[in-house]
Amino acid sequence: MASVMEQIQFLSNLSGFGEQRxxxxxxxxxxxxxxxxxxxxxxxxxLVIAPTSAGLIWIFWAYVLKLYLLRxxxxxxxxxxxxxxxxxxxxxxxVSGLQGKNKSHDWLYxxxxxxxxxxxxxxxxxxxxxxxxxxEELIAKTGRHVDRDTPALFSFGRLSPYALTFLPxxxxxxxxxxxxxxxxxxxxxxLYEIVERQAELALARFRVKxxxxxxxxxxxxxxxxxxxxxxxxxxxxxxINRHLEVxxxxxxxxxxxxMTALNQTFTDLRFYASRFWNRxxxxxxxxxxxxxxxxxxxxxxxxxxxxxxxxxxxEDQTVASLVQEANDELGIPIGMTRDDLVTATIAGLDxxxxxxxxxxxxxxxxxxxxWKNRILKEINDLKAAPGDDMFVKLSHAPILSAFILEALxxxxxxxxxxxxxxxxxxxxxxxxxxxxxxxxxxxxxxHALHQNEESWRSRVDPDMAPLTEFDPNRFLNKTETIxxxxxxxxxxxxPRRCPGQxxxxxxxxxxxxxxxxxxxxCRMIVPENxxxxxxxxNIYSKATFDIVCDDKPESPESEK
Ligand code: HEM
Ligand SMILES: *[C@@H]1O[C@H](CO)[C@@H](O)[C@H](O)[C@H]1NC(C)=O
Ligand SMILES: *[C@@H]1O[C@H](CO)[C@@H](O)[C@H](O)[C@H]1NC(C)=O
Ligand SMILES: *[C@@H]1O[C@H](CO)[C@@H](O)[C@H](O)[C@H]1NC(C)=O
Ligand SMILES: *[C@@H]1O[C@H](CO)[C@@H](O)[C@H](O)[C@H]1NC(C)=O
Ligand SMILES: *[C@@H]1O[C@H](CO)[C@@H](O)[C@H](O)[C@H]1NC(C)=O
Numbered sequence: 342m343a344s345v346m347e348q349i350q351f352l353s354n355l356s357g358f359g360e361q362r363x364x365x366x367x368x369x370x371x372x373x374x375x376x377x378x379x380x381x382x383x384x385x386x387x388l389v390i391a392p393t394s395a396g397l398i399w400i401f402w403a404y405v406l407k408l409y410l411l412r413x414x415x416x417x418x419x420x421x422x423x424x425x426x427x428x429x430x431x432x433x434x435x436v437s438g439l440q441g442k443n444k445s446h447d448w449l450y451x452x453x454x455x456x457x458x459x460x461x462x463x464x465x466x467x468x469x470x471x472x473x474x475x476x477e478e479l480i481a482k483t484g485r486h487v488d489r490d491t492p493a494l495f496s497f498g499r500l501s502p503y504a505l506t507f508l509p510x511x512x513x514x515x516x517x518x519x520x521x522x523x524x525x526x527x528x529x530x531x532l533y534e535i536v537e538r539q540a541e542l543a544l545a546r547f548r549v550k551x552x553x554x555x556x557x558x559x560x561x562x563x564x565x566x567x568x569x570x571x572x573x574x575x576x577x578x579x580x581i582n583r584h585l586e587v588x589x590x591x592x593x594x595x596x597x598x599x600m601t602a603l604n605q606t607f608t609d610l611r612f613y614a615s616r617f618w619n620r621x622x623x624x625x626x627x628x629x630x631x632x633x634x635x636x637x638x639x640x641x642x643x644x645x646x647x648x649x650x651x652x653x654x655x656e657d658q659t660v661a662s663l664v665q666e667a668n669d670e671l672g673i674p675i676g677m678t679r680d681d682l683v684t685a686t687i688a689g690l691d692x693x694x695x696x697x698x699x700x701x702x703x704x705x706x707x708x709x710x711x712w713k714n715r716i717l718k719e720i721n722d723l724k725a726a727p728g729d730d731m732f733v734k735l736s737h738a739p740i741l742s743a744f745i746l747e748a749l750x751x752x753x754x755x756x757x758x759x760x761x762x763x764x765x766x767x768x769x770x771x772x773x774x775x776x777x778x779x780x781x782x783x784x785x786x787x788h789a790l791h792q793n794e795e796s797w798r799s800r801v802d803p804d805m806a807p808l809t810e811f812d813p814n815r816f817l818n819k820t821e822t823i824x825x826x827x828x829x830x831x832x833x834x835x836p837r838r839c840p841g842q843x844x845x846x847x848x849x850x851x852x853x854x855x856x857x858x859x860x861x862x863c864r865m866i867v868p869e870n871x872x873x874x875x876x877x878x879n880i881y882s883k884a885t886f887d888i889v890c891d892d893k894p895e896s897p898e899s900e901k
Pocket of ligand 4: 608
């Protein structure tokens with residue numbers, strides 16, 4: 342037993358990224374052999390076979406056996422592992438299968454929520470926490486015992502490798518940079534003006550306004566609105582109006598607007614990184630091994646050049662100019678500022694699009710008609726009330742807020758909090774103690790947390806509607822309790838929480854308010870063969886719906 346423990350301890354120091362990089366860059370065999378040895382065939386053979394066998398044994402030990410022992414170590418502590426979950430092929434095979442079914446891998450862990458759930462990802466163990474009390478303890482340990490794990494560095498991180506999200510909390514001026522980024526996003530007046538104008542433009546362009554009777558693909562409308570709003574907020578209108586020549590998937594150069602080129606490269610990087618072998622060994626995704634990877638490298642260069650140019654012509658009041666100014670004063674290198682801005686731009690695309698899409702889906706469901714009318718009334722009352730600007734009033738719109746928060750609970754767009762143990766530590770929960778080894782990925786599964794009946798009933802309300810139901814009532818009068826309960830964290834919590842929360846929620850509110858107050862009789866058309874599940878609108882899902890807006894006014898109120 343003691344010797345197993347020692348092996349485990351030894352393993353835990355090895356299971357970080359350095360090792361995976363070694364694997365990517367080649368085998369541990371010696372690279373050249375002395376030619377004079379040719380005349381001594383036996384010795385020659387011996388010299389080849391010995392290191393080869395030693396190498397193979399070492400690989401087996403380092404990657405397979407230790408992994409197996411570590412898994413046993415956790416299983417003995419009562420942590421359940423996903424079935425058929427072996428090194429390399431186990432969980433990854435199932436994950437690939439799930440993506441084909443329009444479900445994400447989170448689906449695996451919402452089936453049976455438990456305190457900690459184990460899986461093997463590539464060559465390392467990944468534990469999923471799905472229980473509020475355990476998540477609370479993990480958040481309290483963030484920065485000291487756990488910190489950001491960075492598989493995304495090899496995915497969309499190729500666009501912005503020095504961005505703060507890839508760094509440990511105590512290095513590279515993380516804290517100062519996070520403060521300047523958060524402050525740079527605070528101008529709600531300007532954000533409101535941009536987002537509302539862009540929503541009006543998108544609704545007009547896609548002929549939702551005044552009820553054209555046309556069938557409108559909501560995904561396309563929201564993509565366009567999100568790109569234009571986020572881009573203008575962060576970089577400014579003239580800066581994002583530039584076109585870039587990037588390579589499309591056929592290898593042809595194509596001129597695209599900055600935000601389209603950025604989003605496409607970002608998405609393609611994510612998809613490339615989720616190919617099977619790149620999930621097994623993350624650093625493989627960043628090497629120029631395939632045509633696709635080289636195409637992406639080219640586009641990254643073009644985008645890097647464009648963002649550097651944009652920083653030479655900052656536009657007044659934009660997030661970019663505010664962050665640049667503050668960071669310059671602190672003496673933070675320009676490359677880091679650039680990467681923080683690029684990450685902030687892409688972090689707000691898919692997430693906000695999915696949140697609006699989920700909110701609209703529930704809003705247009707016939708059984709939620711009552712909610713739609715209540716929200717419309719709330720917005721109209723706020724508009725009619727004397728005093729403050731609409732952006733201030735919208736921050737106190739309890740019914741609209743409850744509806745959006747429930748949509749974020751039901752389908753959190755950021756589904757995992759990717760962390761790993763930076764040293765050995767103990768997690769205590771319900772009188773039970775879990776020993777976690779340094780290097781183990783320990784991830785909060787937001788989906789599972791948001792579905793964990795036991796946590797919600799003990800920490801929020803024993804009498805609420807089941808969590809499988811969409812019911813904004815649970816947030817009415819209870820938002821404070823829920824937000825501080827650790828049962829609900831669509832934006833994470835603690836020192837690594839999302840700096841875009843305020844801006845993100847504001848954008849969603851403004852779009853929904855603009856949509857509702859502008860529209861006539863809208864109904865939703867869901868493709869008949871589309872199944873409903875928890876990860877409906879995430880990036881891997883092609884699930885969608887159309888809306889049709891007739892020109893009959895829906896109610897006297899909406900004509901106002
Ligand atoms: C509805 C919209 C959004 C959702 C649901 C969302 C969700 C999340 C989540 C779950 C995390 C991980 C938090 C953690 O580890 O504790 C995160 C981190 C982050 N988000 Fe967002 N986000 C959204 C919008 C935005 C926007 C608009 C920005 C633009 C600034 C942004 C920038 C970031 C950054 C830079 C991080 C990394 C923070 C760190 O590593 O310390 N997000 N977000
Ligand atoms: C996933 O979505 C795509 C596109 O909508 C569809 O063709 C496919 O049949 C869906 N798969 C499942 C299992 O629903
Ligand atoms: C659409 O409706 C708005 C009022 O919501 C009105 O001002 C505008 O003239 C209408 N446009 C058309 C083309 O009917
Ligand atoms: C970003 O690009 C991907 C791939 O082209 C697309 O599916 C997605 O809808 C785009 N998102 C936005 C916000 O434009
Ligand atoms: C919330 O509180 C108000 C009064 O403060 C009450 O009228 C309402 O019924 C409450 N709603 C819920 C869902 O508890
Ligand atoms: C669902 O319908 C769409 C459009 O008719 C079609 O492209 C898709 O293949 C269908 N999916 C399934 C699973 O039948």
